Amino acid sequence: MLGRLFGKPKEQPNALATLDKLNETLEMLEKKEKVLLKKMATEVEKAKEFAKVKNKRAAIQCLKRKRLYEQELEQLGNFQLRIHDQMIMLEGAKAMTETVDAMRVGTATMKAMHKATNIDDIDKTLSEINEQTENMKQIQEALSAPVGPATDFDEDELEAELEELEGAELEEQLLQPATTAPLPPVHVPATPSPTRPADQKNTTEVDELATLQAEMAM
Numbered sequence: 001m002l003g004r005l006f007g008k009p010k011e012q013p014n015a016l017a018t019l020d021k022l023n024e025t026l027e028m029l030e031k032k033e034k035v036l037l038k039k040m041a042t043e044v045e046k047a048k049e050f051a052k053v054k055n056k057r058a059a060i061q062c063l064k065r066k067r068l069y070e071q072e073l074e075q076l077g078n079f080q081l082r083i084h085d086q087m088i089m090l091e092g093a094k095a096m097t098e099t100v101d102a103m104r105v106g107t108a109t110m111k112a113m114h115k116a117t118n119i120d121d122i123d124k125t126l127s128e129i130n131e132q133t134e135n136m137k138q139i140q141e142a143l144s145a146p147v148g149p150a151t152d153f154d155e156d157e158l159e160a161e162l163e164e165l166e167g168a169e170l171e172e173q174l175l176q177p178a179t180t181a182p183l184p185p186v187h188v189p190a191t192p193s194p195t196r197p198a199d200q201k202n203t204t205e206v207d208e209l210a211t212l213q214a215e216m217a218m
Contacts, residue, residue, distance in 0.1 A: 015094040019087060026083050033076050040069045 043066040050059035 015090060015097070019090060022083050022087050022090070026080060029076050029080050029083070033073060036069045036073045036076070040066050040073070043069070
């Protein structure tokens, strides 16, 4: 009932469909422009032919029709210019509309994300992360601590024992005699040296002393 009274709602114009329609109209005007140019050229040729045969009236009629075609051609040029202007404006409006729609979608998405994210949830998450980090540190310290009999050793006593060992080692090194390098062997020539007279005299005296001691013993 309401539809009959007020009529059907008008559909929103589609920018792409409108651009397609304008392109079709522009192509139609360009084709018509080519047809008018051919007609103008034909009328000019006819006027030349009539002028050759001295038919001035017919030649003038051809030129008049040519003028009419020129006026129509000029009108087609104005139509084409308006369509080009409208297409440029429509493409700009389409780009602006798409930009606004994209910004609107982005704003709605940001609102939804902010609504889904609560500051209390963030604080809770950070607290849980800190707690888990602290637990991990405690576990690592517990695993690295020594266990078993090694925990009963006194570190001070071990350090004192180490100092005693180091002192004994140093004292032992100080008490060791200094070692001397062996002398190089002296090379003795193989040829025997001649016996000196003094050496022969000493040998004779020794022999005589031995003989005297033997006689006294008898």
